[in-house]
Amino acid sequence: MSFDAGALAAAVERLGPLVRVLVAGAAGSVPREAGAEMLVSAGAQEGTIGGGTLEWQASLRARELLASGAAGAVSRVPLGPALGQCCGGAVTLAFERLDAARLAQLGTGSLVARALDGSAMPLAVVRLLARARGQGALPRLPLLEGSWLVERAAQPARGLWIWGAGHVGRALVSVLAPLPDLAITWVDTGAERFPEVIPAGVTQLVAANPAELVAHAPREAEHLILTFSHQLDLELCHRLLGHGFAAAGLIGSASKRARFHSRLRGLGHADAQILRIACPIGDPALGKHPQAIAVGVAAALLKGSSEMKTARDRAGGRAE
Template sequence: MRLDLLRAALARRGPFTRVLVAEVKGSTPREAGAELWVWADGIEGTIGGGRLEHDAIAAARRGETGSQRVALGPDVGQCCGGALVLALERVDADWIARTKAAEVFARPLGGAPEMPLAVRRALARARDRGEAPKRWIEGWLLEAPAPAPTPLWIWGAGHVGRALVSVLAPLPAFEITWIDTAENRFPEGENGLRRIIAPEPARAVALAPREAAHLILTYSHAIDLELCHALLAHGFSQAGLIGSATKWARFRSRLRALGHGDAQISRIACPIGDPTLGKHPQAIALGVASGLLREKRATGPASSGHEQEGRAG
């Protein structure tokens, strides 16, 4: 649960109904944890579209709260074949305050008002062992704050940079900072992203948190090399550089001459992406994004926000 995003949505547009996929069984359009926010005049997010989402939006606008168990085939005529539980809650300032005060926010949304033993045990394991609780237990919804998103610095607003942002920006797992040398390098309409205009990009490396991941794909090999040099001195969790094996061989030689050891240099991944997908900017972006998501999932919540030895490619 990203409480910061919920709080921001409340401040931006006022109270809303949060529709959360609390539990899934079998094939469903989205995974448990997917959510949709519903206002009278708009929505944000998705629980998978189709009749399921249409009916959920209508229920939210009627003011319904609580839980709904939906068998996708019999109930809404969707061919996924699975079943799920939707939890509907009104998000307002009081809800935010109650959520913020709880290490794990547990509340009944269809079960008995008295906390079941299974819920108490799950809360105890979360408190004593740091164990992530099951989300849906006997009609009770349990949520812990989600780990902070990974700071992701994208160096370059050319074709590949734009493709990467288009793929990665909607994902809550990443908090993007986008850097290039001039304002006119950026496309119009990319609002909500932090941008840095840096005529000398390597000097901006000092602004990055040391747990950030970096993708280097500027228009200049000289700038790329300066960024690699600066990042190796500064520290990072992951770094990827666009380029060929020949480019990387030359960079490795030059980085050694600048005083970096092979073990450190090898932490930069080059080339990036999945070569089997091709060299089209969107294909590169898809390969890089899938690698970042796999890494994020593999490290898990306990590792979020800490320096890792993984690669961005």
């Protein structure tokens, strides 16, 4: 994860002043990796650093820091019998009080470096920032040097368009919406097709002809096509192939893949381009239940290759 100023500003607006608890370092067996975070306000908590006694004690300390008005703190916590845990590793936690004024001070840039206690910047951080500017060289982040914390600023979110709000679409959104760094746009033909509550961070779009919205999708976006209509699915595939996309997946079977390949070829698309649309989506070994499909897609997205691997990889050959 990274320092997401926009998301943190939204959290401060929603929760009021808060303490961000960041796993700044991890060694051995630990519940969460470096970069995991949770937000603790006077009356709420969001996110997790792994649960259990570690998280409970970290929440108490965060609220103590919030009440005291201190800017921040650092704590190294061994995960052993003293906590009633048997992980055997250790984590270093950075506690940072955030409000609108503090976020405004941190400014912008590809790296966010700041003191948790007001101390002067150590030479190691000065050199790190100089190497980053001059050579583009970065160590593993986040980095805690004394009481100075250095993180990479969040990059623009990965755009994912989900076409269809049926059972599989709903399952996908429920599983994918909580994941970091995903900006989901959810499209269908009527507001009544969506659930009453749309998850935070998901943009709902209603269009009588969803295919007309393809022109508004960024060309670097990824797409999952799973509408109620095969004809609409085909039209979306056709328009996306003409528009451009980073990756795309189509719900269906081997026979649907073959029919669509033939029809898209008839519409003038080259085989190499058609094969960029993966069909089916999900992990067949997990079954066809909507949540099972969603879990398979989410796992692939987290691996970085996405479930929009080429149909050639999926089928082991040409999809004809």
